[in-house]
Structure formats: C-alpha cells, structure tokens
Amino acid sequence: MNYYDPKVMAGVKNLFLKARSVVDGAMMGIHSSRAKGMSAEFEEHRGYAHGDDPRHIDWKAYAKFDRYYIKEYRETTNLRAFIVMDCSASMNYASNGMSKFDYGSTLAASLAYLMLRQQEAGGLITFSNKIEKIIAPKTAHDHLFAILKTLQDTVPQGETSAAAALQDLAASLKKRGMVILISDLFDAPQRVAKGLRQLRARGSEVIVFHILDPAELSFPFKEPSLFEDLEEELTLMADPRAIRSAYLDTLRQLMAEYRRICFSNQIDYTLFDTSIGLDRALTRYLTWRQKFRVR
Amino acid sequence: MNLTFLNPLLLAGLAAAMLPILIHRITRKKAVVRKFSAVRLLMQSQRVTARPQRLKHLLLLALRMFTVAAIVFMMARPVVVRPGVAALPDNGARVLILDNSMSMGFREDGGERFEIAKKAAAATLTGFGGRVALIPTVRTPESPDVQWQTSQAALSTLQGTPLSFGRGDAVSAFRQAYQQLEKLKVPKQILVFSDMLRSDWEALNLADVGAITDAEINLFRIGGPGRDPNFCTKSVRLEEGEMVAGVSSALAATVSNLSDGDATLNVQLYLDGKKVDQKRVDPKSGADASVMFDVLVEKTGWVDGEIRLTGDRLAADDSFYFPLKVSDKVKVLIVDGDPGASLKESESFYLTQALRPGGLEGTPFLARVVTQSEMQRLDLQSFDALCLLNVARPDFSQPAAFLQAGRPVLIFLGDRTAPEGYNQFALSPWQIRGRIDRSAEAEKKTGVFHIAGALQFPAALQNSLKSASFYSYYQVDGGVKPLLTLQDQNPLLLAANAAKSRLYLFTSSADLDWNDLPLKAAYVPLLQGLLKEAVGLAGASLPADIKWGEPFGNGRRPVQTKGTAGGPGIYQFSRSGSEFRQGVNIPHEESVLVKLSAAELKKKFGPMDVQVVEYREDTFGKQQGGRRELWPLLLGVLLAVLAIEMVVANGILPFRKEAITK
Numbered sequence: 004m005n006y007y008d009p010k011v012m013a014g015v016k017n018l019f020l021k022a023r024s025v026v027d028g029a030m031m032g033i034h035s036s037r038a039k040g041m042s043a044e045f046e047e048h049r050g051y052a053h054g055d056d057p058r059h060i061d062w063k064a065y066a067k068f069d070r071y072y073i074k075e076y077r078e079t080t081n082l083r084a085f086i087v088m089d090c091s092a093s094m095n096y097a098s099n100g101m102s103k104f105d106y107g108s109t110l111a112a113s114l115a116y117l118m119l120r121q122q123e124a125g126g127l128i129t130f131s132n133k134i135e136k137i138i139a140p141k142t143a144h145d146h147l148f149a150i151l152k153t154l155q156d157t158v159p160q161g162e163t164s165a166a167a168a169l170q171d172l173a174a175s176l177k178k179r180g181m182v183i184l185i186s187d188l189f190d191a192p193q194r195v196a197k198g199l200r201q202l203r204a205r206g207s208e209v210i211v212f213h214i215l216d217p218a219e220l221s222f223p224f225k226e227p228s229l230f231e232d233l234e235e236e237l238t239l240m241a242d243p244r245a246i247r248s249a250y251l252d253t254l255r256q257l258m259a260e261y262r263r264i265c266f267s268n269q270i271d272y273t274l275f276d277t278s279i280g281l282d283r284a285l286t287r288y289l290t291w292r293q294k295f296r297v298r
Numbered sequence: 299m300n301l302t303f304l305n306p307l308l309l310a311g312l313a314a315a316m317l318p319i320l321i322h323r324i325t326r327k328k329a330v331v332r333k334f335s336a337v338r339l340l341m342q343s344q345r346v347t348a349r350p351q352r353l354k355h356l357l358l359l360a361l362r363m364f365t366v367a368a369i370v371f372m373m374a375r376p377v378v379v380r381p382g383v384a385a386l387p388d389n390g391a392r393v394l395i396l397d398n399s400m401s402m403g404f405r406e407d408g409g410e411r412f413e414i415a416k417k418a419a420a421a422t423l424t425g426f427g428g429r430v431a432l433i434p435t436v437r438t439p440e441s442p443d444v445q446w447q448t449s450q451a452a453l454s455t456l457q458g459t460p461l462s463f464g465r466g467d468a469v470s471a472f473r474q475a476y477q478q479l480e481k482l483k484v485p486k487q488i489l490v491f492s493d494m495l496r497s498d499w500e501a502l503n504l505a506d507v508g509a510i511t512d513a514e515i516n517l518f519r520i521g522g523p524g525r526d527p528n529f530c531t532k533s534v535r536l537e538e539g540e541m542v543a544g545v546s547s548a549l550a551a552t553v554s555n556l557s558d559g560d561a562t563l564n565v566q567l568y569l570d571g572k573k574v575d576q577k578r579v580d581p582k583s584g585a586d587a588s589v590m591f592d593v594l595v596e597k598t599g600w601v602d603g604e605i606r607l608t609g610d611r612l613a614a615d616d617s618f619y620f621p622l623k624v625s626d627k628v629k630v631l632i633v634d635g636d637p638g639a640s641l642k643e644s645e646s647f648y649l650t651q652a653l654r655p656g657g658l659e660g661t662p663f664l665a666r667v668v669t670q671s672e673m674q675r676l677d678l679q680s681f682d683a684l685c686l687l688n689v690a691r692p693d694f695s696q697p698a699a700f701l702q703a704g705r706p707v708l709i710f711l712g713d714r715t716a717p718e719g720y721n722q723f724a725l726s727p728w729q730i731r732g733r734i735d736r737s738a739e740a741e742k743k744t745g746v747f748h749i750a751g752a753l754q755f756p757a758a759l760q761n762s763l764k765s766a767s768f769y770s771y772y773q774v775d776g777g778v779k780p781l782l783t784l785q786d787q788n789p790l791l792l793a794a795n796a797a798k799s800r801l802y803l804f805t806s807s808a809d810l811d812w813n814d815l816p817l818k819a820a821y822v823p824l825l826q827g828l829l830k831e832a833v834g835l836a837g838a839s840l841p842a843d844i845k846w847g848e849p850f851g852n853g854r855r856p857v858q859t860k861g862t863a864g865g866p867g868i869y870q871f872s873r874s875g876s877e878f879r880q881g882v883n884i885p886h887e888e889s890v891l892v893k894l895s896a897a898e899l900k901k902k903f904g905p906m907d908v909q910v911v912e913y914r915e916d917t918f919g920k921q922q923g924g925r926r927e928l929w930p931l932l933l934g935v936l937l938a939v940l941a942i943e944m945v946v947a948n949g950i951l952p953f954r955k956e957a958i959t960k
Binding site for chain 2: 006093096103118185189190216219224226227229230231232233234235237238239240241242244246248249250252253254257287
C-alpha cells in the first residue's frame with residue numbers, strides 16, 4: 004500500500020499522521036538537504052575592531068594567538084511563516100475522493116510540521132472572500148496541534164478572494180517572513196497579483212501552491228451536463244465535449260498568467276495536481292527550491 | 299430528367315427526419331447535474347465557443363436529419379429517368395426506319411455503317427416495353443411484312459435485316475411508318491437510322507406521305523454530315539458496236555471520282571472472271587474520266603465483263619458488271635452487176651476493200667462477190683446482208699425473201715441499172731426517176747450537203763464526206779427522209795423499213811464511175827457503219843444495264859452468272875427462245891455520298907418537332923437517355939455524411955486539446 008497516494012491519504016483522518024508521513028517521505032527524498040541548517044551556526048573569525056562588542060571576543064583564540072578575534076555567527080533568527088490556506092467552497096471540489104481542501108490541508112499541515120520541527124515559527128491564515136481565521140506564528144511544540152485542529156475544523160465555504168486576503172495580510176505584517184499561499188486561485192489574476200506584490204514589497208518571501216483537481220485539469224466529462232458552481236449561484240448547461248477545448252485554453256491562460264506574475268515578482272509558483280502524491284509533490288518542490296533558491 | 303420512386307409510399311418515412319430534433323430535445327432534458335468548481339471559467343469558454351458550437355450543433359443536426367432522410371430516400375428507391383432523344387413510355391409505339399441502302403455499306407473506322415446503325419437501333423430497343431415496327435428503306439420481295447412486334451422480336455428482325463444494294467426509298471418508308479402509326483392513340487415515335495444521303499432523301503416530301511403531328515421524329519445520322527469520298531464506274535460501252543469474234547473492239551469505261559480531292563484510280567478489266575487488263579486514270583474531284591480497253595475475244599457467245607476499282611471505303615460499288623455478246627463475222631453477199639476484166643475495174647472493188655481494209659484480219663465482215671446469175675443459184679440464208687451493185691434488172695424475189703428473213707438489202711445504182719425495174723419492187727417505198735449526169739460539166743458537180751443525225755456518222759470524218767464530188771446520180775421520189783442529201787437537195791442515201799428488215803438505196807455508184815467517194819477517208823467508215831447498222835451491230839453496243847432493285851420485266855426468270863449473290867452482277871435469262879444476259883449494277887446516285895444537312899432535313903418536316911442527331915457510338919448512351927437507380931449514389935453520400943458527422947460530433951478535428959499536465 005502506498006501511504007502517500009492521495010486516495011489512501013484521504014482515508015487517514017488524523018492530519019498529524021498525514022503531515023508526519025508526508026514530511027518523513029519528503030525528507031527521505033532529500034538526504035543532502037540543508038534544511039536542518041536553519042539554526043544558528045558559527046560562521047568565521049575576524050580581527051577585533053573598535054566598537055565591537057567585547058562579549059564576542061574568542062578568548063581561546065586570544066590565548067592561542069595573542070590577538071583579539073571576534074567570532075561571527077550566521078544569523079539564526081526564527082523564520083516567521085504564514086501558511087495562507089484557501090477555504091472557499093471551490094476548494095471542496097473532489098473528483099477522486101480527495102478534495103483540493105483536504106490536499107491543501109495536508110500540504111499545510113506538512114509544512115507546519117516541517118517548520119516546527121526545525122524550530123521555525125509557523126502560522127496559519129484561512130480565507131475565503133475574507134480572512135476567516137488567523138493563528139499567529141509560534142515555535143511552541145503544541146502550536147502544531149492548534150494549526151492542525153483549525154484545519155480540521157474548517158469547512159470550505161464562500162467565494163474565493165485570495166486578493167483580499169493577501170492584501171489584508173500584507174497590511175498586517177509587521178516583520179518580514181514567508182507567506183505560503185495554498186489555493187485553487189479561481190480569482191482574478193491581476194487582483195491576486197496586487198496582493199502578492201504588496202507582500203513582496205514588505206520583504207516577505209512568497210510561495211504559491213496552486214492546487215487543482217485532475218478533473219479541472221483535463222475536463223474529462225462527456226455527457227451533456229448542467230454545471231452548478233460550488234461558490235456562486237451559477238449554472239451552465241453545456242456539452243463538455245464542445246467546450247472542453249475552450250475551457251482548457253482558458254485554464255492554460257489562467258495558469259500562464261499566474262506563472263508570469265509569480266516569475267516577475269520572484270515568487271515560487273508550483274502547481275499541485277491532487278491526484279499526485281503529496282510527498283512527491285513536496286519533494287519535488289523542496290528539491291527545486293534547494294537547487295535554485297539556496298542562499 | 300425526371301425523378302421517380304420505385305417505392306413512393308416509403309417517402310412517408312421522411313417524417314423520421316425529425317428524429318434528431320426529438321432526440322436532441324429528449325437528451326437535453328436528461329442532462330447530468332454536475333457540481334463544478336470553475337463554472338465561471340466554463341462560462342468564459344462558452345462565450346468563446348458559443349457561436350462555433352451553435353454552428354456545429356446546427357451542422358450536426360442537419361447532418362443527422364439528412365442521414366435519416368437519405369436512408370428513407372434510399373428505401374424509396376429513387377430512379378432518375380433521362381428522357382434522351384429516344385425516350386418513350388412503355389405503352390408507346392416506336393417505328394424504326396433502318397436505312398439499308400448500298401451507301402450504308404461504307405466502312406467507318408468503327409465498322410460498316412449499316413452494322414453501326416443496327417447496333418444503335420438495337421440499343422433503343424433495350425429495356426423498351428412498348429410495340430416496335432421495323433421498316434428498312436430498301437425492301438425486297440424477301441423482306442418480311444411490316445408489323446408491330448415486341449422489342450425482343452423486333453431485335454431479331456433487326457439482326458436479320460440485310461444490307462441492300464440499291465437506293466433507299468425514304469418516301470416509302472415514311473409512308474409505311476405513318477400507316478402503322480396513324481390509328482394508334484398512344485405516344486408515337488419514329489426513329490430513323492441513316493446516312494441521310496441526298497439521293498435517297500431529296501425526294502422526301504411530307505405532302506406525299508402525310509404527316510402525323512403527334513409523332514416524335516428523331517433522325518440519327520450515321521457517318522457525319524460531310525461528303526464521303528468514293529469512286530465508282532459510271533458506265534461501260536463498246537465504241538465500235540457489238541463485238542465480233544476475233545476482232546478487237548474498243549471498250550470505254552467511264553469512272554467517277556465522287557470525292558472532294560483528285561485521285562488516281564486503278565481500273566481493272568475482268569472477262570469471265572479473269573483479269574485481262576488494267577489501267578490507271580487520274581480523274582479530278584467530282585469529275586468523270588474515261589478509260590479505253592482494247593478487247594479481243596476469239597469465241598462467239600456471251601462473255602461476263604467486270605470493271606473493278608479499288609481504294610475507297612464503299613466496296614459494294616467497286617465492281618461494274620456488263621455482259622458482252624460476241625457475234626460471228628457479218629457475211630455480206632455483194633452482187634456485182636458490172637464485173638470488170640480486172641478486179642479494180644469491177645463495180646465491187648471499192649466496196650470489197652472498204653469491208654476488209656486490212657485484209658481478213660481485224661474486220662468484222664466476210665464479203666463474197668458474185669454476179670447476178672450466180673446469186674440466183676445461191677442460198678441466201680447463209681448471208682447476213684445483201685448488196686446489189688449496179689445490177690441492171692434484179693430478180694427481186696430473192697431480196698424480198700431476204701428482207702422477210704429480217705436481213706438488210708443495200709442497193710447501189712449505176713449506169714447499168716434500169717429504174718423501171720427497181721420501181722417495180724413492191725417493198726420499195728420510193729420511185730427512181732431520171733438520172734442527173736454532171737460529168738461533162740465538172741464545175742457543176744455536187745457534194746454532200748446534209749448528213750442526217752440518224753446515220754451516226756463520226757464527226758471527225760464529216761468534212762471528208764462533204765468533200766466528195768458526185769457527177770451522176772438518180773433522182774428519187776418518195777416520202778422517205780434521206781440519210782445523206784446532196785447540195786442540190788437530191789437524196790444520196792435513203793433507208794426505209796421493208797418487211798422485217800431495212801432497205802437502203804444509194805443513188806450514185808459504189809465505184810468511181812459517178813463519184814470520187816471511194817477515194818475519201820469517209821468511205822470505209824461510211825460503208826462499214828452502214829452495214830453494221832443494217833445488221834444490228836451498231837447502236838446499243840451493250841445491253842443496257844439495269845440498276846439493282848429495278849424489275850427485269852414480266853416473265854423473266856434470271857439466273858445470276860456473276861457478281862454478289864442476290865445483288866449486282868450479270869443475270870442470264872431467255873428471251874424469244876434465245877439466251878440473253880443483262881448487267882445489274884448499283885444505282886450511280888447511291889455512290890454519290892453527299893448528305894442532306896440537318897437544316898435541310900428539318901425543313902422537309904416543316905413545323906414538326908424533328909431532331910437530327912449526329913450519331914456517335916461513344917455518346918449515344920447519353921443521347922439515348924435511360925433510367926438509373928440512385929441508391930448507390932445515395933449510399934456513398936450517406937457514408938460520407940456519416941463520416942463527416944463522426945468527425946464533427948467526436949471532435950476528431952485539429953483543434954482538439956489534450957488535458958493540462960504539469
């Protein structure tokens with residue numbers, strides 16, 4: 004049995020177990036990861052200069068070389084990360100047993116687990132057309148369970164308005180940090196872009212996890228259908244075979260637009276297909292990030 | 299072109315063409331209700347695709363409706379009926395006039411015109427269920443009576459109709475056709491298959507044959523409207539009268555170039571089936587040319603002659619047949635009333651020399667000279683002609699019997715003749731009067747003033763005859779028109795019917811005593827011609843040939859000795875207990891392959907609706923019309939429509955997009 008298969012994962016009710024298994028699986032895939040190096044570490048010695056804090060003088064080096072050396076460390080301040088989770092009604096869509104919200108929740112839980120295991124402060128913001136709930140970033144161990152409980156208790160509903168949530172978040176952020184947006188992004192790209200740009204302007208690093216259902220990506224329907232929208236009072240009578248091509252084109256354009264916006268704002272953009280195992284998706288993302296974003 | 303259906307009741311099923319609309323309505327109500335997260339995107343897409351999709355749906359609907367309609371249509375078995383030029387309902391009556399005249403034997407590249415015509419006529423019978431009558435333009439006693447037949451029977455009659463050797467009689471054919479059709483109350487049609495030769499069709503006049511205005515007339519011309527090249531022998535004649543055994547005769551053949559260009563012809567002479575001579579001649583376009591053959595036959599009796607031409611496409615008129623009757627030499631008894639001590643001084647010398655100018659060879663005459671007393675001891679039955687030369691007082695009982703036997707007598711006067719003795723001859727229609735003697739006054743001598751046309755004297759020698767001088771001659775009275783007249787209006791030569799033959803009187807002497815005629819070039823031909831005419835060797839040099847199809851005459855039962863069986867050739871029959879032969883040849887007019895134009899043909903039919911169709915074997919099927927079932931075509935269209943429907947419905951089109959993958 005593949006425990007990372009979203010179908011199998013959907014049967015696992017405990018989000019903590021889900022998060023842990025996903026993170027374990029992901030960490031096994033990146034043996035040479037430098038993620039553990041996020042804590043404070045010695046960097047180098049340099050000669051003492053006037054004005055340096057005497058507390059940083061390495062007395063052992065003075066004893067050995069009879070000169071003052073200052074010990075320098077890499078900055079090891081805790082990362083403040085917000086996981087911004089879309090909990091609009093559209094996230095409730097599931098064609099293969101696991102909804103986009105479940106998939107996103109597992110992803111969010113995995114990220115929170117990963118952060119807290121590395122002593123980083125992770126918080127959670129859920130939003131639909133407004134910010135629903137905020138859990139401020141903390142490094143406390145039991146903080147993970149607060150995040151997990153919030154995710155488990157959240158029922159996706161309402162319309163998507165990632166732009167509003169991001170703008171609100173940007174306005175409330177007082178310190179640089181990381182913002183991880185998990186959403187299906189069925190919103191106006193330019194408005195979302197505005198929120199993302201504001202976050203970047205505040206110095207935050209932004210990561211966008213675009214979650215889509217395989218049925219949204221392939222539109223496999225054949226019978227004439229009356230499509231009812233999950234968020235709004237919209238219905239459409241259509242022959243799927245007739246509009247499939249145009250729909251896929253529109254979706255491609257939407258995704259391309261988000262890619263372009265993210266690229267131009269130095270934002271990581273990753274598409275997650277809910278039919279693909281989360282560990283693999285996460286591994287792929289972490290590998291990519293490590294390769295291109297190592298500082 | 300008409301569209302009909304074999305199962306028209308099934309067309310009610312066309313209502314089923316509405317099925318796609320019904321199915322569309324039904325399936326629309328049964329659409330699946332589906333929750334979806336990106337309906338707004340779908341609506342956006344729908345806006346983009348709405349117009350093409352609507353078109354697509356309409357196209358699909360139309361294709362499906364067409365498919366159902368096409369299936370119903372196929373089951374109703376549609377048939378396209380092309381009327382064509384020979385179309386006629388199955389209850390109609392069709393008369394086929396088939397030109398079987400000799401000219402239809404012309405060989406086209408595709409075969410003989412007559413066979414092409416029969417094939418075309420047969421094609422019009424295929425599938426026709428009405429009644430048919432077949433009328434050939436040349437009918438023979440063996441031809442079957444014209445009657446209505448089924449198509450099958452008419453086809454059999456058609457195949458058995460032979461090509462004829464004579465002229466087509468379009469008038470008679472149309473008259474029979476009208477007689478067949480006039481009482482019928484059904485659709486009527488007359489189809490003519492002919493080369494429309496001017497000689498055959500010129501005489502057609504609707505006023506003569508009547509007109510059926512409700513009959514459709516279609517003329518199918520076989521062989522095109524232009525003149526076809528052809529050569530033929532127009533006539534053959536002997537230039538010097540009948541043939542005599544052992545004597546060569548000049549035989550003139552007149553050949554015609556009936557083509558648009560000059561030609562070189564090879565003219566061959568056959569006697570009794572053996573080729574005896576051949577000559578080349580170059581007649582101009584449309585002109586005749588004469589070819590002379592020197593013919594020598596040793597034995598008496600009938601000889602079958604044939605002139606053969608080669609080099610054209612109409613074989614039937616390439617041979618011209620003529621019988622030659624070869625007679626024995628003419629035995630002439632000359633009674634010399636003034637025999638001299640020497641031959642030259644005799645009255646008969648010049649006449650004898652004139653009848654055998656080159657000796658016995660080459661002359662048709664055998665002359666025997668006797669005195670008056672010797673004649674009385676002779677049996678005159680063995681002679682063909684009797685000449686009395688300066689006989690003083692002849693015993694006319696023998697000449698009278700001679701004339702009664704049908705043989706001619708020629709009398710030449712002279713210084714010893716006693717007119718009163720001659721005037722007592724009961725068979726003589728004239729009276730000999732006084733003698734005119736101008737020998738003492740040379741300046742008053744007279745010549746021939748007039749030559750009667752009946753004498754048929756060669757024109758080239760007439761001056762020679764007129765230059766002769768006559769010093770003495772007898773005046774003659776009687777109501778007989780002279781053959782030769784002197785300048786003083788006295789007759790020189792008279793001829794009259796006497797008993798069963800002819801009696802001739804020459805009013806001057808046969809030697810040089812009273813005239814210098816024996817010294818003139820005209821003397822020999824004059825006397826030979828006179829004798830030939832007297833014994834019947836001159837005049838019609840050959841039995842007049844009759845044209846194929848003309849009757850031989852009552853009671854004649856000819857036997858063909860030469861030529862195509864039942865056609866042109868030489869026929870032998872008995873007449874008055876003796877054998878007689880006659881040549882039968884193609885009518886010359888039938889060899890002139892000039893056609894009537896379409897306009898001329900239409901003009902002959904006046905206001906009637908007549909179509910003139912230039913027959914071509916490769917396009918006749920279309921011209922003929924016919925019926926064709928459409929279901930194979932519809933099936934093909936249906937399959938094509940289904941294929942298009944599949945492509946359109948299933949989106950097997952270039953704009954199909956694959957699912958989005960990472």
